[in-house]
Amino acid sequence: MPATSSPRRRPHSGSRRDEAARLAVLHAADDLLAEHGFGALTIEAIARRAGVAKQTIYRWWPSKVEILLDTLIEDSEKRFPVPVEKPTAESIRGYLHGFARFLSHDPAGKVLLALIAEAQHDPGTAKSFHERYLGPRRAQERDMLAQAIEAGEVSPELAPDATMDALVGPIVYRALTGTSIPPGLIDTLIEVLLTPRSKHP
Amino acid sequence: MPATSSPRRRPHSGSRRDEAARLAVLHAADDLLAEHGFGALTIEAIARRAGVAKQTIYRWWPSKVEILLDTLIEDSEKRFPVPVEKPTAESIRGYLHGFARFLSHDPAGKVLLALIAEAQHDPGTAKSFHERYLGPRRAQERDMLAQAIEAGEVSPELAPDATMDALVGPIVYRALTGTSIPPGLIDTLIEVLLTPRSKHP
Amino acid sequence: MPATSSPRRRPHSGSRRDEAARLAVLHAADDLLAEHGFGALTIEAIARRAGVAKQTIYRWWPSKVEILLDTLIEDSEKRFPVPVEKPTAESIRGYLHGFARFLSHDPAGKVLLALIAEAQHDPGTAKSFHERYLGPRRAQERDMLAQAIEAGEVSPELAPDATMDALVGPIVYRALTGTSIPPGLIDTLIEVLLTPRSKHP
Amino acid sequence: MPATSSPRRRPHSGSRRDEAARLAVLHAADDLLAEHGFGALTIEAIARRAGVAKQTIYRWWPSKVEILLDTLIEDSEKRFPVPVEKPTAESIRGYLHGFARFLSHDPAGKVLLALIAEAQHDPGTAKSFHERYLGPRRAQERDMLAQAIEAGEVSPELAPDATMDALVGPIVYRALTGTSIPPGLIDTLIEVLLTPRSKHP
DNA sequence: TTCTAATCGAGACGGTACGTCACGTCTTACG
DNA sequence: CGTAAGACGTGACGTACCGTCTCGATTAGAA
Structure with a gap:
């Protein structure tokens, strides 16, 4: 019936x-x-x-993971877009703070954590997650860094991907372990990883 | 008979x-x-x-998570114990490299990643994981840092927990995203986070 | 949960x-x-x-058909057992009337009709239905007929299986088409199919 | 072009x-x-x-049953029409043999069996099946019998519907149980059900 | 000739049932 | 008692069809 x-x-x-x-x-x-x-x-x-x-x-x-990816992609672009237009040291700092806020305080941030988690459990999720989210996002971040370097805004010690992971990793790890980001952490990371040594006082 | x-x-x-x-x-x-x-x-x-x-x-x-915790606790202590006895800058470096190797190359490392993941999905797992693994381990790491600071071996810019997360976060994040740890990453992190600025060349 | x-x-x-x-x-x-x-x-x-x-x-x-077969086998034996102990013309008549009553008035009779029906739609049902119900039942009926013939109670014109089908077929067909068995039908069938011609008046 | x-x-x-x-x-x-x-x-x-x-x-x-009915009505009329024009004992015999052949050997006969079956499962099917197929067909058969009786061709012991069911029932029952019609069955049924007793030897 | 209405194929939609898997609880019988 | 074995109620899985619906294209017959 x-x-x-x-x-x-x-x-x-x-x-x-x-x-x-x-x-x-x-x-x-x-x-x-x-x-x-x-x-x-x-x-x-x-x-x-x-x-x-x-x-x-x-x-x-194809799976519930793709549903989450659909929402995450849309939300990420809306809440903390990568500053690819004339990035400055300041806009990069803003980007990372935005990312931290998204992960810690935005309910939508749980989606990103859930996808990182699910990617550990299922290879298909890992593939989709990289292709549709991590990959494109990282490409934009590389672009951001390259332009900032060229403009003399930043001068990282590490290669672009390593630099981004060194910046983003601690933020993500804090979120994954359910602890808040301590004030000063992000700024210190930026200072020691992006600022030329000579500018250290 | x-x-x-x-x-x-x-x-x-x-x-x-x-x-x-x-x-x-x-x-x-x-x-x-x-x-x-x-x-x-x-x-x-x-x-x-x-x-x-x-x-x-x-x-x-009580759950399969506890089974994994049992094996993880045993394996971690065996494979990369925290150097709490007279830690030096060098032994700390060794510890982080050991941790990275465990996550990247040891099959048992998958257990840690799986638990981090499962903790995102289930609050009970998160609680157990903190109480039985992350908490005790972090306590040892704080101890390690405190002794190393007192001995003048290191001089971190950040608070102990923030320092550890800044060191460990990138390693974990790389493992979670299925990429290898690039050579130099760990050493650079140690240099910029643990070494007094005056020792920068 | x-x-x-x-x-x-x-x-x-x-x-x-x-x-x-x-x-x-x-x-x-x-x-x-x-x-x-x-x-x-x-x-x-x-x-x-x-x-x-x-x-x-x-x-x-294995399927809902087997559930119905379980109940049908039990009900059939209970409601209208084949008179295999010293069958007489009279007990055979009683058996057929009992069968008709089962099909027409007993709710459990619907189970038999449903199984005949389902056997048309699905070969697996047909197989089970024959092996577990029709076959054993028919064997008993053959036994009944053989004994009755030997005792001189009946003297059918047709072979045993044909005789049973000629007796049972009209009853089943009436039930399948949802019409009641008219009085006299069964008795007439018995008379013309089981009684020696010389005994016709 | x-x-x-x-x-x-x-x-x-x-x-x-x-x-x-x-x-x-x-x-x-x-x-x-x-x-x-x-x-x-x-x-x-x-x-x-x-x-x-x-x-x-x-x-x-309205349903797939009506599709089957459409084909069945057409096929039945084509393959074994009821002999309503001056029926004889012989043409009635021919009709029953035709019916048996249709059910046993014609693929289209499966349609009739399927409809009998589906009518057990669904009252709507039963209604349509009676109104569009069984009813009209039985009306023709009654006509056939009435004419044959009037012409002195046959002299059944039972009422017309009972007679037809007694003839058709065994044929249908054999088909439903997937067994072939044994030679002699139909002729014997005709003899004992349609022939005046005096004509029995 | 243009408009209108019905029919066609395609297929998305909210549903129900399918048969399978794992859950966590339980009871039995053995050692 | 702890154990291997496994039945039990529960509920999610991903698939197949149900019957209803809306689309855009096609083709008459009426205006």
Whole structure:
């Protein structure tokens, strides 16, 4: 006995993809993660919460990880975009502080932590996560660094990737271990890793 | 008629805890994680592999996380103990290199990554992981730093915890993202974070 | 979150098969068929109604058809056993009337009709149905006929199987087409098929 | 440039019903039933096989049962029409043999068995099946019998419907149980059910 | 000739049931 | 008692069809 009784629901849109369903899924996934944690983030729960059929989710997303990636990519660009337009030492500092704030205080930051975690458990997640998030983001960061170096804004001791990991790693590690970022940590990291030694007092 | 023994594989031992069963569980968990990843690490699979009843696992371990913690604690102490006896700048460097090697090249290192990951998904895991592993270890590291400072071996710019996170964070982050630690990264981190500025050339 | 909340249910019996669960499944299947028809006879519905896990059903029955067969075999023997002990013309007549009554008026008769039906749709059902029900039953009927012939009680014109089908076929066909068995039909069939021609008036 | 025709398989015909689609559905249903059994006879499979949209099926047929009925009615009339024009004992015998052949050896006979079966599972099917097939057919058979009686061709002991069921029942029952009709069965049934007793030797 | 209406293929949609897997709890029988 | 074995209720998995719906293209017959 399929969809016999229907008082009035969202009339779906026919043979083209239903944008309302897409957004409902994204928000349901976000909300469930924030409210009840990754353990409650099952496809069935997302479908239930979004008022959507499971098949609709499987039709458009290969796994729940891709749902999270969709929201993360959008949120990251909105909340802490990489300053690729004429980056300065100051804008790089702002970027890292923004990143730290996102991870520590923004509910959406849990999505990034959950994806890092899930990537440890599942190779497919690791692949998607690198290709769709870490890779593109790191490319922008390299670009940012290169321009800042050329403009004489910064002068790192390490290669670009190592520099970024040395900056970002401690922030991520603090978030993963559930501790807050102590004041001064980011600024000190920037000073010792990006500032030419001669500028040390 | 002495050696009538064993169509039964391992005759169980009666009313005291069976050490053979304990070890079989630990090794089965380790092996499964190494061979098939965290996804294959189910209680049923561990029991199957160890030739043990599920109930025996549930009797002694509250969750599979505790099994992993048991092996991790033992392996960490064996593979890269914190140099708390008269630590020098050199022994600290050795400790960090040991840590990096454990994470990158030792199969047992996967256990640590898996626990960091699982702690993101489940608050109970996070609690156990901190209380049984991260906390004690960090206490030793603080001790190590304090002694090294007092001995004039190092002179960090940041507070002890921040210093350790700044050193350890990049290593962990590299491992979590599946990339190798570039040569020079650890040494540079030590130099800029632990060495008094006057000793910079 | 598995079986956390349990006020008080049927305490199951451990590592031996739970007879209460077995009976609950059998009765649930019977009731669902009688009340809502074969369309409502899903494994999920049976499990729900019986208060039993789906897995428990799959553990013991390869398909819902075998559940129905279990009940049918038991009911048939109880409601209209084949008169194999010294059958007479009269007891054979009673047997056929009993069969007709079972098909037409007994709710359990629906099970037989449903199995005949399902056997048309699925070869596996056909196989089980023949091996577990039709075959054994027919063997008894052949036995009944043979003894009755030897005793001079009946004297059929057709071979045993053909005789039984000629007697049983019209009854089953009436039931399948949802019409009642008209009075006199069975007696006339017996007269013309089992009685020697010379005894026709 | 005349025969530029058809990368498009079947260009549909506009605002009137597409006869080609109708036939494609009928044949697809028949073929699927014959090749893979009733279990494979889903609306989606029919649509797929016929190269037709599901909606086109739902527009013209209330259910897959009606599709089968459409083919059955046509095939029955073609393969074994009821001899209503001056029926004789001989033409009635021929009709029953034709019916038996249809059920046992004609692939289209599976359709009738499938409908008898489905009628047990679903009341709607039962209703349609009686109104569109069994009822009209039985009316013709009654007519046939009445004429044959009036002409002195036959002289049944039972009422017309009972007579027909007594003749047809064994044939159907044999088919339903997947056994062949033994030679002599039909002729004997006719003899004992339709022939006046005085004509028995 | 242009407009209107019905039909067609395609396929997205909210659902239900499928059969499988692992969960954590339990009971049994053995040593 | 601890153990191996495994049945149990629960619930998520990913798949198949259900019957409804909306689309854009196609093709009549009416205006």
